[in-house]
Amino acid sequence: MRSVLPILTVVLAILALWYGAAVALNARWTLDQAARAGQELTLGQIVSDTLQQERPKLPAPHQVGAELWKTTGAMALEGRAFSKRSLIYHGWVTLSATLLGFAIGAGAGILLAVGIVHNRAMDRSVMPWAIASQTIPILAIAPMIIVVLNSIGITGLVPKAIISAYLSFFPVAVGMVKGLRSPDAMDLDLMKTWGARAGQVFWKLRWPSSMPYLFTSLKVAMAASLVGAIVGELPTGAIRGLGARLLAGSYYGQTVQIWSALFGAAILAALLVGLVGLAQRITLKRMGMAR
Amino acid sequence: MKTPVIKAENVDLVFQTGDGSVQALSDVSLDVGRGEFVSFIGPSGCGKTTFLRCVAALEHPTGGSLSVNGMSPDNARKERSYGYVFQAAGLYPWRTIARNIRLPLEIMGYPKAEQAARVQKVLELVDLAGFGNKFPWQLSGGMQQRASIARALAFDADILLMDEPFGALDEIVRDHLNEQLLALWARTGKTCLFVTHSIPEAVYLSTKIVVMSPRPGRIADVIDSPLPKERPLDIRDTPEFLEIAHRVREGLRAGHAYD
Numbered sequence: 001m002r003s004v005l006p007i008l009t010v011v012l013a014i015l016a017l018w019y020g021a022a023v024a025l026n027a028r029w030t031l032d033q034a035a036r037a038g039q040e041l042t043l044g045q046i047v048s049d050t051l052q053q054e055r056p057k058l059p060a061p062h063q064v065g066a067e068l069w070k071t072t073g074a075m076a077l078e079g080r081a082f083s084k085r086s087l088i089y090h091g092w093v094t095l096s097a098t099l100l101g102f103a104i105g106a107g108a109g110i111l112l113a114v115g116i117v118h119n120r121a122m123d124r125s126v127m128p129w130a131i132a133s134q135t136i137p138i139l140a141i142a143p144m145i146i147v148v149l150n151s152i153g154i155t156g157l158v159p160k161a162i163i164s165a166y167l168s169f170f171p172v173a174v175g176m177v178k179g180l181r182s183p184d185a186m187d188l189d190l191m192k193t194w195g196a197r198a199g200q201v202f203w204k205l206r207w208p209s210s211m212p213y214l215f216t217s218l219k220v221a222m223a224a225s226l227v228g229a230i231v232g233e234l235p236t237g238a239i240r241g242l243g244a245r246l247l248a249g250s251y252y253g254q255t256v257q258i259w260s261a262l263f264g265a266a267i268l269a270a271l272l273v274g275l276v277g278l279a280q281r282i283t284l285k286r287m288g289m290a291r
Numbered sequence: 292m293k294t295p296v297i298k299a300e301n302v303d304l305v306f307q308t309g310d311g312s313v314q315a316l317s318d319v320s321l322d323v324g325r326g327e328f329v330s331f332i333g334p335s336g337c338g339k340t341t342f343l344r345c346v347a348a349l350e351h352p353t354g355g356s357l358s359v360n361g362m363s364p365d366n367a368r369k370e371r372s373y374g375y376v377f378q379a380a381g382l383y384p385w386r387t388i389a390r391n392i393r394l395p396l397e398i399m400g401y402p403k404a405e406q407a408a409r410v411q412k413v414l415e416l417v418d419l420a421g422f423g424n425k426f427p428w429q430l431s432g433g434m435q436q437r438a439s440i441a442r443a444l445a446f447d448a449d450i451l452l453m454d455e456p457f458g459a460l461d462e463i464v465r466d467h468l469n470e471q472l473l474a475l476w477a478r479t480g481k482t483c484l485f486v487t488h489s490i491p492e493a494v495y496l497s498t499k500i501v502v503m504s505p506r507p508g509r510i511a512d513v514i515d516s517p518l519p520k521e522r523p524l525d526i527r528d529t530p531e532f533l534e535i536a537h538r539v540r541e542g543l544r545a546g547h548a549y550d
Contacts (some may be wrong), residue, residue: 186377189349193375194395194446195368204394208385287385288426 018061025057026050059256067260084240087264093241095268097157097229101164102222108165109172109221110214116173117180117206118198127177134170138163138228143235160232160241167228168221175217179210211287215280222272230265242268295322296360296450296482297346303354304341304508314507315341316352321501321510325449328476328483330493331501332539338508339486339501343452346484347375359450371399373450374443378458380435382427382442389414389423392442399446413441416475433464437471444479453485457492469495470524477520490543491527494518494535502542512542 023046030049034041041049051060059067071087082089112130115122142163149159183205191201233243242265249258304316316338323329331339344350345357348364359367367373374395382391389410396406414420417437427435436456443451457465469492476483487493493500494516502512516535518526526532 186379186381190375190377190381191398192349193347193368193373194398195371196398200398204398205383208383211385288387289385 015061018058019051022056022058022060023047023050026053029053029057054256055253056255059259063256064259064263067256068263071260072264087242087245087260090240090242090245090261091264091268094226094229094233094243094265097160097232097241098164098222098225098268098272100157100161101228102168102225104161105165105168105225106172106218106221109169109217110176112169112173113176113180114202116177118202130170130173133166138167138231139234141166142228142231146232146235160229163232164225164228167224171217171220171224172214175213175220176210179213179217180206182209182213208287211283212280212289215276215283218276218280219273222276223269226265226269226272294361296325296327297321297323297484298358299342299355300357301355302342302345302352302357304338304345304350305353316345317507317509319355319508319510321513323482323484323499325482326480327499328485328497329499329501330485330487330497331503332487332490332493333503333508333511333543334505336505336508337503338505339503340454341508342503343454343484343486346450347373347452371446371448373452374446374448376436376440376443376451376453376456378455380427380432380439382435382438384427387424387426388419388430388438391427391438392423392445395442395446401446409445413444416444416478417441418471431464432460433468436460436468440472440475444481449481451481451483453483455486455488458488465489465492466524472496473522490536490539494532494539495522495524495527500535500539502539504543504545511545512538514538514542 027046027050030041030046030053050056052063056063068087071085072081075081075083075086076088080086082092112122112126116126117123145163145166146159149155149162187205187209188201191205196204229241230243230246233241234247242261245261245264246258249255249261299319299321302316302319303314306313306315319338319342331342333339341350345352346359346364348368351364357364360370360372362370362372382388383394386394392410392413393406396409401409410423411420414423417440419434419437419441422430422434422438427438430438440451440453440456457468460468473496483496485493485496498516498520500512500514500516501510502514503509504511514535518531518535
């Protein structure tokens with residue numbers, strides 16, 4: 001556990017910076033209030049006030065932590081884990097769209113890669129379009145996807161999942177093209193000398209060779225999926241989901257709520273990417289490729 | 292005389308590349324009889340690997356005729372006439388040694404029980420019994436190369452094509468493997484075609500040495516070795532051995548342009 005000390009140091013440094021910034025940014029409001037009331041404040045009073053404002057410019061870490069706990073653990077203890085005010089509920093809404101979008105995106109990315117590797121015409125034509133698709137700002141295209149799908153009666157989970165898939169297919173496609181092409185000429189010649197059919201070359205050589213590439217790109221895709229789901233929640237009128245919490249928070253100047261939703265999203269992303277990493281470890285270990 | 296296993300008559304091969312055509316093989320004629328051990332030696336670009344790839348139907352001659360077991364190379368491959376061993380072992384890191392050897396058997400559709408029996412047999416043949424459940428990275432380079440030879444033997448091809456199989460190994464391991472390869476050849480009676488850069492290796496192993504020279508790739512000399520079939524490693528210090536080695540060296544020098 002040699003890594004604990006450096007990590008702890010970095011975390012403490014970030015917290016110290018954060019507290020410093022919170023005091024500096026929130027002091028103006030504290031001083032204005034005091035001036036209006038005709039009070040003189042000591043430095044200690046100023047600092048303590050900047051760290052417990054209701055709508056600070058920058059909430060202090062403990063405020064975000066308290067809000068996170070209040071909207072998750074505390075509500076779960078009261079048996080209201082899935083109440084509409086609970087971050088667990090909103091997190092679940094976003095998570096479901098993320099997972100569906102991730103599944104669609106990863107599947108589409110793998111299929112595209114298989115097509116690109118096996119078909120000359122696709123090899124030449126698909127990649128430029130895939131790259132072009134990623135140069136369009138997702139914030140610009142997300143509302144259009146929502147509106148178009150809404151007009152044909154598809155609402156809720158699916159439009160968000162499609163935005164997720166739009167972001168997540170790309171890293172998978174790129175990674176898998178590289179992975180499926182990773183066997184060298186000698187590996188392929190060897191297959192040829194055994195008279196292997198294209199399907200056998202794929203399942204016995206190309207697919208297993210691509211596994212390390214697959215998992216690496218799945219991690220990127222998972223994070224992109226979450227971003228896509230959150231972005232997809234912004235134009236829907238902000239009803240449910242982490243994106244909705246972010247938007248509602250910014251409507252009402254609830255900075256503590258915004259930051260707790262942000263951290264909720266970050267924790268969710270870390271968990272999801274960690275799960276993919278775990279699947280990677282288990283798979284590669286079973287394949288004998290982990291040393 | 293018996294019909295040759297491999298019969299090449301005036302084989303030509305011209306590669307079309309971006310800046311013109313390259314004559315890789317020119318007028319190569321050669322007969323290889325059953326059970327022979329033939330080494331191909333020559334500098335880079337002399338076409339020795341290309342010729343082996345033609346026999347394996349990985350390249351196709353643009354002129355002349357080439358037959359393997361009395362068939363076209365393509366048909367010979369379909370009949371599983373040969374096993375090919377490359378310079379790198381080419382074992383899949385996600386398969387154990389036994390499952391690597393099983394791979395061509397799976398592809399060729401052998402029944403499960405027979406697969407296991409064959410794997411066991413060839414593992415013993417290359418002295419790797421007991422290593423079947425290891426992964427390739429757990430084995431030394433020499434053992435990996437032996438496993439790749441076992442894989443080429445697993446489906447009973449009667450021709451073994453080897454393209455510098457020991458080229459990446461150090462001298463001592465190489466000597467050891469050469470000895471084992473001779474023993475294996477004596478036991479199985481396969482016809483072996485062996486590409487190498489090393490004169491001692493070629494002379495030690497072969498019943499016939501084909502000296503090739505580059506630009507265009509052609510045969511400079513064919514030497515039938517008078518050495519006995521039984522060859523201990525110290526045969527390499529005998530006058531007969533040195534005389535053949537000398538002739539090979541002369542052939543290489545004559546064909547080499549030194550430009």
